[in-house]
Amino acid sequence: MIKFKRVAEELNIPAQCRKYGLSIWQCPQFLFLVMGLVIIVSTLATYLIGRRYVEDPEKVALITFLLAAVLFIIAFVITGSFERLAEANRMKSEFISIVSHQLRSPLSNLKWAIEFLMSGRLGPIAPEQLEYFKILKENGGRMGELISDLLMVSRIEQGNLPLKKEEIVLEELIRKLIKDFEPFAKASNMEISFNPQAELPKISVDPSQLKVVIENLLDNAIRYINPAENHILGKETKRGKIEIKVEKRKNNIYFEIKDNGVGIPKEDRKYIFQKFFRSENVMRYQTQGSGLGLYITKVIIEKSGGKIGFDSEELKGTRFWFTIPIKS
């Protein structure tokens, strides 16, 4: 009975493909099945054609069948190896997930203990001490963000990134995020302008995920400053500029964020959405960052049915854009 259940599970190809987070046309189990069908059809076709033109059609069909069988065995071995690789990959993702969760607890204890000390509830704190508490808090925050990113990646790799769609007005979400980022922008001598088109239709997205997307793009735009365009030298002050635009384009909502930062070097552009990739020039200007933000951003946008892209000129700036379908 148990064996029968296992065979039924093995034969449930759509479920098997979902397990690996693959679409059916990329899924080895399904392709293996297709290959089997192709072999049967081609053997039959060989036999039928052979009957007309060849003296001994059975022999030709048999040779075709034997060759096909060899191919079939090779494909079977490849599928098996793929499953082993996929299993190893899944274990890696689970490992990341477990480790990240385990890191979370001591980190939040640390965070709250620092906040508690900083709140002055245990007594007054000298300004010099406060500086160091701030450093501790900031670094704790960075570790927290890195853990969140790793958890997100492990969810993506397990094909387990849930999208809880809601109807939202993108403009409101952007305004709120700009407000949240204002202190950071101000500290970086950056100015953010936002020009949405009037009366934009609502979109159906997961607001918490789309928030991650816009946060990542905003954070990058603020973080990677070009010193030539953003400096305070004696009397001369130049402020960095970020322009955000939202408009309706055909059946999509189009979002664009343009900065006059360092830009992305030509040779790095094709890697920019890969996980853990960090551009050489970015490392020169900013040491912080995990190289996960844009990878996560792309996955979220594509899962939401949209597209993402960018163009950039080194030392001039970068423009990232994405689209989200109005009706999904």
Place this chain on the structure above:
Amino acid sequence: MKKILFIEDESALQKAFGEIFKQENYEMISALDGEVGLRLAKLKKPDLILLDLILPKKHGFEVLKALKEDTQTKDTPVIVLTNLEEAAEVEKALELGATTYLVKAQYSLEEVLEKIKRALGE
């Protein structure tokens, strides 16, 4: 003085919240595992329960379910305070009857305090 039951296995957090609650004039009852937490909820009848999910002896979800099934405790507001942040967990906690779901990493101490006050109707 309002009573808050804090079911949390991290003694560091028990200590920090204990101090804050004292300053805010709340009485804190602490439980370091799910079983004790459930027993204290029935015995001490707190005004609010602050509940972690990953707990020894009894998981937070079981505690929450038992609290909401018991006529004595079903009306007590429960704030879930945890490191778990998967959407499925949030959904489950709210379905089981939690008043609010807070992910530890996303809130500051003061914000948590604010949510507690709101849940207490202050």
